[in-house]
Amino acid sequence: MVKTITVPDIPKAGPYSHAVVTGNLIYLSGQVGTVSNKTTDLDEQFENAMSKIRRILESGGFALENVVKTSVYLSKKEDFKRMNELYSKYFVVNPPARTTVVTGFPSGDTLVEIDVIASK
Numbered sequence: 001m002v003k004t005i006t007v008p009d010i011p012k013a014g015p016y017s018h019a020v021v022t023g024n025l026i027y028l029s030g031q032v033g034t035v036s037n038k039t040t041d042l043d044e045q046f047e048n049a050m051s052k053i054r055r056i057l058e059s060g061g062f063a064l065e066n067v068v069k070t071s072v073y074l075s076k077k078e079d080f081k082r083m084n085e086l087y088s089k090y091f092v093v094n095p096p097a098r099t100t101v102v103t104g105f106p107s108g109d110t111l112v113e114i115d116v117i118a119s120k
Contacts, residue, residue, distance in 0.1 A: 005060050010052050018056045026060045028053060030073065030115040034107060042079050045111045046086045053116055064090055066118035072100045073113040083112065 004017035005026075012018065012029075019028045031052040033045025057063060070091075074083060080100065088095075096116070105113070 003060075005056060007052075007056055007059055010055065019060055021060050024120040026057065026062050026066075026118045028056055028116045028118075030071070030113040031056070032105075032107075032110045032113045034110050040109060040111065042082055042111050043086060046083065046114075049112055049114045050090055053114060057116075057118060062118045062120065066120055067091070067096045067116045068119050069117040070096050070098045071115045072098065073103050073105075074100065075103070075105055075111050077102045079111065 001022070003021040005019040005021065006012070007018055010018060010031075013032075016029050018031075019026050021027075031049045033047070033049035054064060057066070072083060072087070074080060080102075083100070087098075
């Protein structure tokens with residue numbers, strides 16, 4: 001059985017669910033860190049994206065400790081080192097597998113997008 005999760009106060013950029021739960025897995029759609037004031041600060045955007053991820057996981061009965069895979073998309077390769085520093089605050093013990101990609105975003109204000117897969 002598949003269950004979709006949408007958190008009403010987390011904006012979406014299109015017709016998709018914030019997450020899909022199937023069996024003991026939850027797949028989260030990518031969360032960007034762009035905030036209403038269009039901040040171009042990586043730290044703030046990263047923290048904002050992780051806050052959304054935490055809330056979506058919790059709404060499905062999961063936690064950050066359940067994350068087994070992440071994908072991090074950055075707009076600038078120069079942000080890789082700082083992203084690693086921020087990331088390490090969230091995944092201290094048994095960090096999940098991760099892919100990091102430098103890419104372009106439709107919105108020029110977006111610096112980071114993160115998606116995760118978690119398992120109970």
